[in-house]
Structures are given as structure tokens and as C-alpha cells.
Amino acid sequence: MDAVRVRFAPSPTGNLHLGGLRTALYNYLFAASNGGLGGNNKKGRLIMRIEDTDQERTVPGAVDRMMKTFNWLGIAFDEGPDVGGEFGPYTQSQRLQHYRQYAQELINRDASYYCFCSKERLELLRKTNGGYDGLCRTLSQRFK
Known part of the structure; x- marks a missing residue:
């Protein structure tokens, strides 16, 4: 077994x-x-x-x-x-260090990205849109 x-x-x-x-x-x-x-x-x-x-x-x-x-x-x-x-x-x-390693791998493969939104903006989006609108996905690589 x-x-x-x-x-x-x-x-x-x-x-x-x-x-x-x-x-x-x-x-x-x-x-x-x-x-x-x-x-x-x-x-x-x-x-x-x-x-x-x-x-x-x-x-x-x-x-x-x-x-x-x-x-x-x-x-x-x-x-x-x-x-x-x-x-x-x-x-x-x-x-956290263990997770940072895998998060960085996802970012390096463009499978993930950093979000620079404030906590207040994200909370407002949850209430009005039902969730995140993907704004930071379109930021240039120099911001990542």
C-alpha cells in the first residue's frame, strides 16, 4: 500500500x-x-x-x-x-524563501507578474468588479 x-x-x-x-x-x-x-x-x-x-x-x-x-x-x-x-x-x-524561489521562476518564464496596485485599489476592485482587472499584466518588463 x-x-x-x-x-x-x-x-x-x-x-x-x-x-x-x-x-x-x-x-x-x-x-x-x-x-x-x-x-x-x-x-x-x-x-x-x-x-x-x-x-x-x-x-x-x-x-x-x-x-x-x-x-x-x-x-x-x-x-x-x-x-x-x-x-x-x-x-x-x-x-517564504522556498516560495520566493518558485515565484521567481514563474516571473522569469512570464507565467506570472508583479502587481503594484495598492491594497485599497484591490479591495475596491473586489467589491465593484468581483476581482482583479489585470492592470499590472500590461506593464513593461522594466517595472517587473
């Missing part, structure tokens, strides 16, 4: 809610039913990766409270910020 890796990726923008807890429990049970959980078993792995890229809305202490909840429930992660693992770091903001 191939290895099964399931991920729970909460955002620390508040307390853990019931829907997030349910998702973590389903993943826990799925990993366990595929021969996982416990020691170095590679068949079924439960991974936590903290999605903390929305730094403005991050609530201090949210990750600690979440981990205490999982400990209280007896849900242990095979990999994550508190236990490590071979695919770390397990907090998105600590992986």
Missing part, C-alpha cells in the same frame, strides 16, 4: 471552531484507518501545517490554544510545528 498523508492546515486567526475540529478528526481517523499514527509508521501520516500568511489577522496564542485542544482530545500529529518532520518547516511564514 502507498503512503497516505493527510494534512490539517488551520489559520491562527482565532480559536479553533467546530468545523476545523471535525476536519482534523476526519483526517486523524483516515490516517489511522490506513495504518498510520504511532511511531515511525510511514503508511498513514497526519500532518499539521499552520497557514499563518494572513499576519494582519493572526491572533497571538491561537496556535498554542489549538495544540492544547488537540492534546486534550488525544489527537497527535505525526508531523507539525510541535513535532517536526522531514518536510518542515510546518508554519507557512517560515517557508
Whole structure:
């Protein structure tokens, strides 16, 4: 049987809610039913990766409270910020250099581009147009 890796990726923008807890429990049970959980078993792995890229809305202490909840429930992660693992770091903001490399590759291939719009302009476009209008796509290469 191939290895099964399931991920729970909460955002620390508040307390853990019931829907997030349910998702973590389903993943826990799925990993366990595929021969996982416990020691170095590679068949079924439960991974936590903290999605903390929305730094403005991050609530201090949210990750600690979440981990205490999982400990209280007896849900242990095979990999994550508190236990490590071979695919770390397990907090998105600590992986920025990794992502920059791939973003630069996309820019170099003209598969992506820089956006110079203000946060206010982008928010207005979301409300009035339903999304980004591609303005910066047409800027000359010297701006990229």
C-alpha cells in the first residue's frame, strides 16, 4: 500500500471552531484507518501545517490554544510545528524563501507578474468588479 498523508492546515486567526475540529478528526481517523499514527509508521501520516500568511489577522496564542485542544482530545500529529518532520518547516511564514524561489521562476518564464496596485485599489476592485482587472499584466518588463 502507498503512503497516505493527510494534512490539517488551520489559520491562527482565532480559536479553533467546530468545523476545523471535525476536519482534523476526519483526517486523524483516515490516517489511522490506513495504518498510520504511532511511531515511525510511514503508511498513514497526519500532518499539521499552520497557514499563518494572513499576519494582519493572526491572533497571538491561537496556535498554542489549538495544540492544547488537540492534546486534550488525544489527537497527535505525526508531523507539525510541535513535532517536526522531514518536510518542515510546518508554519507557512517560515517557508517564504522556498516560495520566493518558485515565484521567481514563474516571473522569469512570464507565467506570472508583479502587481503594484495598492491594497485599497484591490479591495475596491473586489467589491465593484468581483476581482482583479489585470492592470499590472500590461506593464513593461522594466517595472517587473
